[in-house]
Amino acid sequence: MAMAKTSFANRRRGTLLLIGLLVASAAGFSALKAATDRIARKKIPGSSIIYIPSGKFLKHATFGYRALAADAIYLWAIQYYSTPAIDDRFDHLDHIFAIINELDLRFQDPYEIGAMIAVQGALELRAERPEQAAKAMRDAFTILDRGAANNPDQWVYPFNAGHIALINLRDYALAEKYFEQCMKIPGAPEFVERLRANAIFKKGDLQTSWETWLDIYNRAPDERTKKIASNHLYRVKATIDRGALEKALAEYRQRSGRLPSDLAALVRTGLLREVPKDLDGKDYVYDPATGSVKTGISPWRR
Amino acid sequence: MADAIRIQDLRKNFRLGFIPKTREILKGITFAVREGEIFGYLGPNGAGKTTTIKCLLGLIRPDAGTIEILGRSHLSPRSREPLGFLPENPYFYDYLTAREFLAFTADLFGLGRREKEDRIRRLLALVGLERAADLPLRKYSRGMLQRAGLAQALINDPKLVILDEPLGGMDPIGRKEIRDIIVRFKDEGKTVFFTSHILQDIEMICDRVAIIVGGRIVKEGALRDLVSERVLFTEATVAGLPPAAFAGLGESVSAQGDRVLLRIFDESKVDKVLDLVRGQKGRLLSLSPRTETLEDIFVETVTRT
Amino acid sequence: MKIRAIAGITFKEAKRDRVLYLLFFFAALGIVASRVLALLTVGDRIKIIKDVGLASISLFGVLMAILIGTGLVYKEIDKKTIFTLLAKPLHRAEFILGKFLGLVMTLFVMTLTMSIIFLAIVFAHTLRIEGALLVAVAYIFLELVLITAVAILFSSFSTPILSSLFALGFYLIGHLSWGLELILKKMAPGAGRTFVRALYTVLPDLENFNFKTEVVHGLAIPPAIYLSSFVYGLCYTVFILALAILIFRRRDFI
Numbered sequence: 001m002a003m004a005k006t007s008f009a010n011r012r013r014g015t016l017l018l019i020g021l022l023v024a025s026a027a028g029f030s031a032l033k034a035a036t037d038r039i040a041r042k043k044i045p046g047s048s049i050i051y052i053p054s055g056k057f058l059k060h061a062t063f064g065y066r067a068l069a070a071d072a073i074y075l076w077a078i079q080y081y082s083t084p085a086i087d088d089r090f091d092h093l094d095h096i097f098a099i100i101n102e103l104d105l106r107f108q109d110p111y112e113i114g115a116m117i118a119v120q121g122a123l124e125l126r127a128e129r130p131e132q133a134a135k136a137m138r139d140a141f142t143i144l145d146r147g148a149a150n151n152p153d154q155w156v157y158p159f160n161a162g163h164i165a166l167i168n169l170r171d172y173a174l175a176e177k178y179f180e181q182c183m184k185i186p187g188a189p190e191f192v193e194r195l196r197a198n199a200i201f202k203k204g205d206l207q208t209s210w211e212t213w214l215d216i217y218n219r220a221p222d223e224r225t226k227k228i229a230s231n232h233l234y235r236v237k238a239t240i241d242r243g244a245l246e247k248a249l250a251e252y253r254q255r256s257g258r259l260p261s262d263l264a265a266l267v268r269t270g271l272l273r274e275v276p277k278d279l280d281g282k283d284y285v286y287d288p289a290t291g292s293v294k295t296g297i298s299p300w301r302r
Numbered sequence: 303m304a305d306a307i308r309i310q311d312l313r314k315n316f317r318l319g320f321i322p323k324t325r326e327i328l329k330g331i332t333f334a335v336r337e338g339e340i341f342g343y344l345g346p347n348g349a350g351k352t353t354t355i356k357c358l359l360g361l362i363r364p365d366a367g368t369i370e371i372l373g374r375s376h377l378s379p380r381s382r383e384p385l386g387f388l389p390e391n392p393y394f395y396d397y398l399t400a401r402e403f404l405a406f407t408a409d410l411f412g413l414g415r416r417e418k419e420d421r422i423r424r425l426l427a428l429v430g431l432e433r434a435a436d437l438p439l440r441k442y443s444r445g446m447l448q449r450a451g452l453a454q455a456l457i458n459d460p461k462l463v464i465l466d467e468p469l470g471g472m473d474p475i476g477r478k479e480i481r482d483i484i485v486r487f488k489d490e491g492k493t494v495f496f497t498s499h500i501l502q503d504i505e506m507i508c509d510r511v512a513i514i515v516g517g518r519i520v521k522e523g524a525l526r527d528l529v530s531e532r533v534l535f536t537e538a539t540v541a542g543l544p545p546a547a548f549a550g551l552g553e554s555v556s557a558q559g560d561r562v563l564l565r566i567f568d569e570s571k572v573d574k575v576l577d578l579v580r581g582q583k584g585r586l587l588s589l590s591p592r593t594e595t596l597e598d599i600f601v602e603t604v605t606r607t
Numbered sequence: 608m609k610i611r612a613i614a615g616i617t618f619k620e621a622k623r624d625r626v627l628y629l630l631f632f633f634a635a636l637g638i639v640a641s642r643v644l645a646l647l648t649v650g651d652r653i654k655i656i657k658d659v660g661l662a663s664i665s666l667f668g669v670l671m672a673i674l675i676g677t678g679l680v681y682k683e684i685d686k687k688t689i690f691t692l693l694a695k696p697l698h699r700a701e702f703i704l705g706k707f708l709g710l711v712m713t714l715f716v717m718t719l720t721m722s723i724i725f726l727a728i729v730f731a732h733t734l735r736i737e738g739a740l741l742v743a744v745a746y747i748f749l750e751l752v753l754i755t756a757v758a759i760l761f762s763s764f765s766t767p768i769l770s771s772l773f774a775l776g777f778y779l780i781g782h783l784s785w786g787l788e789l790i791l792k793k794m795a796p797g798a799g800r801t802f803v804r805a806l807y808t809v810l811p812d813l814e815n816f817n818f819k820t821e822v823v824h825g826l827a828i829p830p831a832i833y834l835s836s837f838v839y840g841l842c843y844t845v846f847i848l849a850l851a852i853l854i855f856r857r858r859d860f861i
Contacts, residue, residue, distance in 0.1 A: 011377050015853070018700075022849040028842035030808045036815050036835045037788075064782045064817045068662040071655050075647050106824050109650030316861065359694040361860045379696045387694040393687045395616060397623055409612035410695040454691065 062103070070104035077110075081117045090121035090132060094139040101146055111147030111157060115140040119164055140164055148181070155189075158182035162195065172203035194228065201236060206243075210236045234279040235299040241276040241284065245293045248272050259291045304373065306462050306493040307335040307358065312367035314353060327353050329517040331367070335495050335510070337461075340488050342504040342525075343497045345514035346604055351497045352390070354514070355466055359387060372462060383411070386460035390467045392451035396440030400431055400450050403439060404457055411458040425453040445476060452483070463487055465496035469503055481507055505529070505596040513603055520603055528599055533591045536566045538575060542584035551575050561587070609697055610705045617679065617709025626674050630667045631717055637663035638725050642732070653732055657823045660725040661743055665819070668718055668751045669778060675713070676758025677770035679706050680855075689860060700852045703759065707848060710755050718748050742833075743822040749840045750816040754778060756844045760851040764858065781813030815839055 062069045077096055081089060097114035100107065118140035125133035141164070147157040162178030165171045179196035182188050197216060201209040213236060217229035245263065248271040252260055255269075263286050266272040277283060278295055280302065285294045312331040315324050328350050335341040345351050356362040358369055360376060374381040394403055401422060408418040426432045429449040434442065442450065448468075455463060468484075469477045477500070485507055487494050498504055504511060505525065512522040521528060538552075541561050545554040551574055552566035566572050572589075579586050621627065641659035645652035680703075683689040692702065722744045730736055757777045761770035787807040794800040815836040821828050 008375070008377060014698075014700075015856070018849050018853050018856075022846060022853065025842045025846035025849060026809070029839050029846060032835055032839035032842060033808055033812055033815075036812070036832060036839055039829050039832045039835060064814060064819070065662050065666075067820050067823060068658045071644075071648075071658050075644060075655070078647065078649055104820070106826075107654070109648070113649050316859075356690075356860065359690075361690060361693055363857070363859060379698050382694060382696040385694070385696075387691065389687070389690050389694075391687075392691070394691065395620065395688055397620060398616065406612055406616055407695070410609055410692075410697060412609070451691075 066103045067107070070100050070107050070110075073103070074100050074107070074110050078113070090118070090125065090136050090139075093118055093121065093136065094142050097139075097143050098146070101143070101150065105150040108147075108151070108154065108156075111143055111151075112160060114143040115147075115160055115164070118143060119168055122168070137164075137169060153185065153187075155182050155185040155187055155192075158185070159188070159192065162192075162199070166195070166199060166202075172199045175199040176203060190225075194232075197232065201232070201239075206236055206240050210240070230279070231299045231302060234295075234302060237276075237279045238284075238295045238299065241278070242293050244272070244276065245284065245286075246291075249291050249293075253291070259288055261288050262286065263293075304337050305334045305370070306337045306339075306372055307341075307495060308368075308370040309333055309354070309358075310368045312354065312357060312369065313365045314350075314357065314362065315365055327517055328357070328364070328367075331514070331517070331519055333512045333519050333522050335493060337372075337493050338488065338491060339509040340484060340494045340507055341496070342508035342511040343495065343514065344499075344501070344504060344511060344600060345497075349514045350517045351514060352466060355464060355497070358464065359385075383458070384461040386455035386458065386463045388448075388451045388455040388463075388465045388468060390470065392447050394439050394447070394450065394454075397438055399436045399438055400426065400442075400453070401435045403450065404454060407454045407457045413458070421457060421459070425456055428456075429453045444471065448472070448476075460492065462493045462495065465494070467498060468496055469498055469500050477503060501596045501600055511596070513600065515604055521599070525596070529596055530594055532594050533569065534567075534594055534598070536569070536572050536589065536591045538564045538566060538572075538589045539587040540564060540575075540579055540584050541587055543579065543582055547578065547582065548575065551578070609701045610708060613702060613705025614708035614712060617706050618712045621675055621679075621710055621713040624675055627671060627713070627717065630671050630674070631721070634663045634667035634721050635724055637667070638721065638728055642728060645732075653729070654823055656729060656732060657740065658819070660728065661740070661747070661819045661823070664718065664721045664725060664744060665747045665750075667721075668714065668747060669754055671717060672710070672714060672751050672754040673758050673771055673774045673778075676710055676755050677762045677767045677774060679710060680759060680762040681765075681767050681770070684860065693860070699856045703763065703848065703852050703855055707756060707759055710759070711752055714751050714755065715748070718744065718751065739822045739825070742828075743818045746816040746818050746836065749837065750813055753811070753813075753840055753844050753847070756847040756851070760847050760854070763851050763855045777811065778813065781811040782817075784810065784812040784814060811843060812839075 073096070077100065080086065080096075081093075083089065093114070097110055100110045100114075118136050121136040122133045122140070125136060141161055144157045144161040144164075147154065148161075151157065158178045158181040162175045162182060165175035165178055169175075176196055176199040179192050179199055182192050183196060193212075193216060197209060197212040200212055203209075210233065213229055213232045217226060217233060220226040220229055245266070248266045249259065251271050252266060252269060260266060260269075263275045263284070267275060275283075282296050285296050286292075287294075310332050312328050313326075314328040315326050317324050331350070331354060343351055343354070353362060357364045358371065358376060359382065360379070369376040371381040372384055395406075398406065404422045404425065405418060408421065413421070426435050429452050431446065431449055431453065434446060439447065439450065452468075455465075465484075468480050472480065481503055484494050484496070508525055510522075510524050511528065512519050514520070537555075539561060540548075543560075543562065545557045545562050548554055548562070548564055551571045552564045552568075555563045555565050557563075564575065566575060576586070576589075578584075638660045641656040641663075644659060645655045648655050683692065693699070722741065725744075726736060726740065729740065754774065754777070758770065758774045761773045765773065784807065787803060787810070791800065791803055791807060794803060815832075818828060820826075
């Protein structure tokens with residue numbers, strides 16, 4: 001019977017050992033869970049969670065396969081937007097791309113391509129449905145803004161946005177803002193500041209444009225850049241000068257009922273202090289018949 | 303002579319059903335099996351035979367009581383080292399061949415490589431499965447499976463062999479073979495513990511038996527002691543005389559043609575019957591005294607309980 | 608050793624399971640199809656290939672672990688082969704561990720094969736062998752090992768269908784740990800919060816083994832997390848196996 005007792009004791013010991021192992025391993029993984037949580041993984045920042053069926057929700061409903069889900073939806077979207085037969089496909093453009101972006105914040109292609117599709121849509125809809133076209137254009141910016149927000153190290157997004165503002169929208173103030181944003185990102189191409197300067201010029205703020213170009217000229221690292229800056233400075237000055245001249249000409253005409261025979265007349269009558277010369281010191285070309293003032297040479301051919 | 307198996311006051315309840323109802327299966331089993339003997343464990347269906355064996359083997363944990371196997375408590379897996387077990391309807395891994403299965407079983411006993419190969423070869427020869435040794439077990443017939451089962455029960459050259467209904471479903475030749483093997487075990491010094499329904503076989507080879515009815519041992523002892531040599535009746539087959547001729551002497555069980563089967567309960571009347579047959583010029587075809595068999599004991603015990 | 612013997616026959620048995628090869632076929636199909644899918648994209652093709660490849664290995668690996676693991680112990684009990692097995696001088700723990708190791712070996716072979724196909728496809732595209740991808744696969748394998756332990760745990764006391772559901776549930780809960788984290792952030796301190804915190808700690812966090820996104824984007828992975836996640840997985844697996852053994856020990860085989 002003593003044999004039985006020791007075997008019982010053995011079995012008891014076995015059970016205790018297992019329970020001990022259970023508790024120890026539980027303590028182990030609990031502690032490690034806390035430790036692992038503290039390690040900041042390059043997990044995508046800014047993932048706030050709102051329980052609405054948006055990309056944010058979907059991200060967590062895909063059980064670790066969110067990147068794959070992003071791919072799948074993106075692939076589908078490409079096919080979808082390549083189908084011209086679908087008339088109203090641009091209606092939910094931003095929603096769809098928002099989902100893709102949320103699922104994989106660092107998936108770069110959808111931001112750019114999404115914006116591109118949006119601009120395409122805007123152009124397509126412009127004739128028939130101007131409201132939708134406007135919305136599509138706004139979507140392009142929304143997508144690119146999101147791209148910039150989620151990937152602050154990527155200069156492409158503000159660049160693309162500036163480009164769209166400049167070319168498609170002709171909103172020069174907006175273009176300027178984006179180019180400025182782009183400039184600040186390390187790795188941005190050097191010509192972006194010139195694009196900005198040009199946008200300021202197109203915006204009509206000639207004084208700032210002059211100062212900006214002058215700054216670029218002074219900082220120019222090579223001859224080519226200097227030349228470009230110089231050409232732009234020429235143009236800005238030409239525009240300023242022309243503005244002044246045309247203002248004076250209009251006054252002269254008002255006073256005397258006709259255009260002067262030459263620009264010196266404006267000085268003689270006291271409307272101008274002196275006849276401005278272009279940046280190279282050359283005269284502007286004045287046509288007394290039409291009253292137009294032009295530069296003697298194209299700024300780009302100096 | 304030490305005890306190969308010693309069971310004391312074994313109890314087991316089962317809780318079955320969705321709303322658990324407790325059923326007492328073993329209500330305090332006590333018996334012992336001595337080393338070197340052949341022990342038969344009998345009982346009607348549902349009495350608790352298989353449950354007892356499962357407790358022995360550690361498949362079921364008893365609620366109370368102790369079990370010792372060759373001096374070791376059954377709680378330790380080591381108690382099963384000198385054990386060989388053949389279950390009632392053997393189920394083995396059907397994707398293994400007999401050889402692979404025996405090799406696996408040998409590994410479970412920690413046998414060395416040479417010893418393993420040696421024993422597998424011998425056992426396959428013993429049970430007559432050499433030619434089928436490399437066929438997967440799922441291709442085996444019932445009889446072949448039984449033999450494979452026997453081989454795996456012997457792989458560790460056990461001192462105690464436990465067989466659950468080893469003779470069930472076999473033809474008379476198969477039964478004889480198994481009986482011979484069991485007797486040979488005894489000659490080799492092994493202890494055999496087996497359950498069976500076929501009482502004639504038990505009667506033929508067992509030294510001691512225990513009868514379990516309703517979860518209790520109702521009879522235990524040497525076969526010799528349980529079954530007396532008392533003659534219950536004498537059976538005689540006679541030809542040439544009508545049944546009526548034997549009135550008062552015995553009970554005529556059946557009459558076919560001119561043959562009469564007679565049961566004579568009073569021993570003193572036997573001679574009178576013989577005289578009658580000789581006197582009337584009849585023919586005595588057979589005369590056999592019927593002693594009490596195990597079956598009689600069994601039926602009586604079960605109906606009494 | 609006895610565990611090794613049981614692991615050996617478990618491996619032999621699992622190898623024969625047709626479900627294994629069916630799932631493997633689909634995984635391979637998925638990996639190869641990623642090349643085709645990549646043609647549909649505008650932009651970075653290799654990203655799609657990597658995403659689909661890793662996802663295939665992960666998803667089908669989990670299915671393999673669950674579908675085969677939940678049947679392992681149950682089949683033995685159902686077919687009564689367990690009677691002859693446990694009648695041997697064997698600890699019940701050795702049985703569970705043997706089954707576990709056998710299935711882990713099977714999954715290892717499957718994962719390795721799938722990885723080779725995957726790397727070959729990536730190589731065909733980039734002409735480079737990317738070691739970082741193997742890191743992601745290695746941790747996918749660790750997750751599979753844990754799921755296997757869970758499948759065996761449930762298989763030791765439940766039918767295959769229920770076990771599969773429970774194991775799947777475990778997997779899903781493991782990837783929703785973030786949800787509890789959120790709830791925690793919004794709860795006021797108190798008994799409720801302590802309870803949720805306890806739940807959050809004890810329930811599995813399988814995202815610890817998920818390096819798919821980082822590897823595909825080439826983001827840096829802080830080295831501390833390799834060790835941390837590995838030991839976490841180890842501890843949790845030990846926990847599950849200990850639980851399985853405790854439950855299995857107490858079982859009566861009627």
